[in-house]
Amino acid sequence: MVGQRYTINSKILNESRNYSVYLPASYKNNVDKKYIVAYVLDGDRSKFLEVSGIAQSMHSDANLKLQIPELIIVSIENTDRTKNFTPTNSLNYLDREDISAFKSSGKADDFMRFMEDELMVEINKSFRTVPQSMIIGHSLGGLFALHCLLEKPQLFSYYLLIDPSWFWDHNYIGKRSKEVLANRVDLKARIYIALANNMQEDKRHYQWGNQFYKLLKENKSPDLKVDFRYFEDEKHLTVTIPATYYGLRYLFEPYTIDINEVTKDPSVLVNYSAKIKKELFFDTKPDQSFVNTIGYVALYDRQLPDIAISIFELNTKNYPQSINVWDSLAEAYTVRGYMDKAKKCYEKILTLSPANNIAKTKLEELNNKIKQRN
Known part of the structure; x- marks a missing residue:
């Protein structure tokens, strides 16, 4: 009902x-x-x-x-x-x-x-x-x-x-x-x-x-x-x-957040809150879940890993206490080959949620890959 x-x-x-x-x-x-x-x-x-x-x-x-x-x-x-x-x-x-x-x-x-x-x-x-x-x-x-x-x-x-x-x-x-x-x-x-x-x-x-x-x-x-x-x-x-x-x-x-505008230039999200305050009179940030979804579209559907990273990075600035956005950024860094940056994301997750076993496992996998690479 x-x-x-x-x-x-x-x-x-x-x-x-x-x-x-x-x-x-x-x-x-x-x-x-x-x-x-x-x-x-x-x-x-x-x-x-x-x-x-x-x-x-x-x-x-x-x-x-x-x-x-x-x-x-x-x-x-x-x-x-x-x-x-x-x-x-x-x-x-x-x-x-x-x-x-x-x-x-x-x-x-x-x-x-x-x-x-x-x-x-x-x-x-x-x-x-x-x-x-x-x-x-x-x-x-x-x-x-x-x-x-x-x-x-x-x-x-x-x-x-x-x-x-x-x-x-x-x-x-x-x-x-x-x-x-x-x-x-x-x-x-x-x-x-x-x-x-x-x-x-x-x-x-x-x-x-x-x-x-x-x-x-x-x-x-x-x-x-x-x-x-x-x-x-x-x-x-x-x-x-x-x-x-x-x-x-x-x-x-x-x-409205236009997916095509964001995947072309993620910086359009930077002034979003000021625009909403001026035109709609209330305080808000770009919707966390929606922005994350756009980030994955950029990362996998449109094969734009650098754009995806920019989108996820903006999301972590807006929602620094969200485990989900740090995990998404780590995934994008990993796809791009930025292992050290991905590692820092999982470390951030563990500061927010010390018992997070998924983050612990992914961090361990990254450490092993970094050792093999070196």
Whole structure:
């Protein structure tokens, strides 16, 4: 079974709320690593599996895919989504003013306080997280995410907005954004907006989405990055899967490590951490496992032992306490014939793990080869 389901008793909402948590593959064994949390709205079981599956597939070092960092997925189930996700009380839908299903609307501020003061506090207490979080919202969920961006932008660093409900209360978000964005020059976020083809229903959806995108593009905040995509072949209810993939891909674009770039020039990894800090706002190093995998591709598949050595050497600088990276570097040195350097690697492993019998055996084999050579 994927993930685990939890319940939180909310004093702010005066109700119990269910949510599911997916932990990435490395979470259990990599006990020092911290993770970005992606909060998924409308988070029933199918949505939880959808987002978790896409995120897992996009970070797979075994398959040489490192498009995004590993994410903790928190998928929040609904009780009354109209109440929770809408910023104003309104019965309006496009040209109608009598939508009785909207009577409970207008409590987005309460839900935002629930997320900030209760749910996110609980998640940060229970799991290893970085300060930067993501919100993924579709339809009214996208409307709520837009509301967070305008009213409390520091709450999230990454916004994946999937065909948001621009229509709400006569395009309330469009009007509010003109007021807010005109005076903000300190927004620090990456934003992806996906629009579905709703032209047969009403062209205003597309127009309002475009208008909001242009307002963001015109904003003078130096740390604000935004992208927009119109999915002509997708409807409102089918756009979520492609939008989630392309959204994650854009939002974490700087995180990508291209195997061909690294095997051509391993020094591209040297400035990686600074680039991530500047463009994604958090501290990280090039992924140890992925870089190691690239090193083996260079060593054996592409027959580039010197390149492989450079890659492994960079990995030992980034992860000097890792037995695995020292063992990989020793292997590359051995293939290249640098026995003395390989010997030092195994000696380093034994300082980290004195009882490591594999390292002891390999060190003994190397010493015998060195004696024979001399």
